[in-house]
Amino acid sequence: MTRMALVNVLAPGNNEAAGALQLVELLQLKGCVVTADALHCHRGMAKAIVGRGGDYVLAVKNNQPGLLRDAKAAISRRQSARRPTSHHQDVISAAPHDSFRHPR
Numbered sequence: 770m771t772r773m774a775l776v777n778v779l780a781p782g783n784n785e786a787a788g789a790l791q792l793v794e795l796l797q798l799k800g801c802v803v804t805a806d807a808l809h810c811h812r813g814m815a816k817a818i819v820g821r822g823g824d825y826v827l828a829v830k831n832n833q834p835g836l837l838r839d840a841k842a843a844i845s846r847r848q849s850a851r852r853p854t855s856h857h858q859d860v861i862s863a864a865p866h867d868s869f870r871h872p873r
Contacts, residue, residue: 790817798823810836
């Protein structure tokens with residue numbers, strides 16, 4: 770397993786979200802999963818990560834009620850469509866990014 774830690778970069782205008790987008794554009798993310806807090810839960814970040822070959826896990830908070838509702842509904846649909854599995858197998862449910870409409 771490869772792990773990587775990145776150093777701090779100066780964000781343009783002290784805008785952390787813009788700085789994170791710039792950083793993603795520098796990385797080859799094929800086969801990687803990027804995790805980020807709710808500040809980075811927006812279309813631009815998701816597109817940038819996927820555009821670099823990665824997958825993502827982005828946090829959604831209550832301050833985006835439409836997105837939170839849509840995410841919960843998408844996950845619920847996936848879980849209800851899940852097939853039975855062996856008791857030896859772990860199952861992780863996730864909603865694909867195109868299953869719900871982002872409010873921005």
